[in-house]
Amino acid sequence: MTLPATAAPAVTPAPDERARAVVTGIGVVAPSGIGVDAHWRTVSGGIRRTGPITLFDPTGYPTRVGGEVPGFHPAAYVDTRQLVQTDRWTQLGFAATALALADAGLPARAPDPYAWAVTLASSSGGNLFGQRELQRLWGGPSRTVGAYQSIAWFYAASVGQLSIHHQFKGPSGVLVAEAAGGLDSLAHAVRTIRRGTSVVIAGATECPLSPYALACQLRSGLLSAVDEPAAAYRPFDRAAGGYVPAEGGAVFVVEEREHAVARGARIYGEVTGWAATHDAVHTGPDTAGDPATYARAMRLALARSGSTPDEVDLVVPDALGVPRYDRSEATALRTVFGDRPPPVSTHKSLTGRAHQGGSALDVATALLAFHHDTLPASAGPVEPAPGCELGFLRAPRRPEHRVALVCARGFDGFNSALVLRGAVPTPRNATD
Known part of the structure; x- marks a missing residue:
């Protein structure tokens, strides 16, 4: 069948290898604090933010120290409907993305949806949500799980929820490479910029602090069993004995350079x-x-x-x-x-x-x-x-x-x- 001229398939333009990708917004939601200023104070001041795990009772586990986001209230960033549908890991992503967009001076809703995209990384998805629902399934009289169990735990849930909420309809995706994925997401953002997308949300958040998630990590034998936060996690040190798990992360606004310059955006740097x-x-x-x-x-x-x-x-x-x-x-x-x-x-x-x-x-x-x-x-x-x-x-x-x-x-x-x-x-x- 011959297509009429008006129905000719679109031709995807060749990637522009000369297009430059810059970071114009940073959103931090981490144990170091909420926002870039809080994070920088922690880093520049050498302030330790790890301590006893409080998101659940870790008594009986060999690892009882972790890094939690201080003073995080999901309702400040997520509406009631989204709170019911999402895990804490996704809620951290909502907060970090809102902070990054505000830091970049961009609106919360994409004015040109198909020119904006989101590509985040994830390791294990919605641990707290999944554990709660499975405990209800096997321990409660109803023997049921909630309707959102099918999506809230899924490793792509944050990307899906953010793309809907902010109207990011450009080429979006999720990367899974454990700790390496946080860097891979930025690399993928640059490739997406070179293919013609103006703005890409990249980065990652995590929430691996639940009984199930901690048990999975303990199986590797790589976690620290030291209870004193100051001595628990000491990379490259003679006293090193494993890592301390933490939640949170960072999200970035990655933008095509000419697009950023045209709107007078502050530029933090370029991914080269x-x-x-x-x-x-x-x-x-x-x-x-x-x-x-x-x-x-x-x-x-x-x-x-x-x-x-x-x-x-x-x-x-x-x-x-x-x-x-x-x-x-x-x-x-x-x-x-x-x-x-x-x-x-x-x-x-x-x-x-x-x-x-x-x-x-x-x-x-x-x-x-x-x-x-x-x-x-x-x-x-x-x-x-x-x-x-x-x-x-x-x-x-x-x-x-x-x-x-x-x-x-x-x-x-x-x-x-x-x-x-x-x-x-x-x-x-x-x-x-």
Whole structure:
């Protein structure tokens, strides 16, 4: 059948490799606080925000310390209908997205829906919602679950709810790569921008703090069993003994540069390079990740960004806090940077490890460091473990080239690296 001229199929334009993707808005909802200012105060002040888990009673579990978002009230960001339909993880995403849009000076509803998109990362979906419903199924007299059980736990629920609420009708999706996905979402946002979308919401939030979620994490043998928050999570340190789980994360407004400039938007920085590799090895009691494959992701990201290793002002590592993984990551960094390691700064010991949300939070830290013209001191280690001797920042300093390399690894072999070039900071208005 021959189609009439008026019904000719649309032709998808070729990607514009010259299109540049910049970050114009940051929304943080994490143990470090709600909003970019609270997060920066935590990071720059080295303030520990982990403590005893309160979202449920962790008595009887070997891990009882976590990172929770302080003072988070979902009703401030989510209406009554959405509260009933969603898990806390999605509610954190609603809050972070609202903050990011406001920070970027954009409306809550997309004025051109098909030019706006959302691509987030997720590890395990709606744990608290799912557990509550399953307990009702097996422990209650009704032997039923609510109607929203079928969607609230689903790992794509946040993307779906946000796309409906904000009218993001452009090419949207969800990425699953454990902690590496928070970086992958930004890389995918750049590709989406180059295919013609003007605005992409990217990043990740998590909420892995429930009995079921904690039991799943404990099975890996990688969690800390230390009850003292100050000693529980110590990446690259001689005393390292596992990570502390956390909720929250960060969401970003990624925008085509000319679109941002035309509306006079403040620009935090540009995503200039990225890469992802895979070890093809299951995470087990004897694995530590392949440093060569991890280093390849870093090198590819730098090469694609047009940056050289000696231009990197800051490396924000994955910092799992498990000795063999820390040594493996240090080996990968030495492979890329040789005997001249760049400044390394990590703050996960302050907040806990929020999986995909944690790597997104690391991106927020790097962009805010350039925005404040200050590379923050690392929150550790106190005494580097053998094989983990890197260039940890012991005091704040000013950046020179305004280039950051953010690295993340996900369980079962995911490796990702992202290169950011910070914009020259401009004074913020008192109302910003």
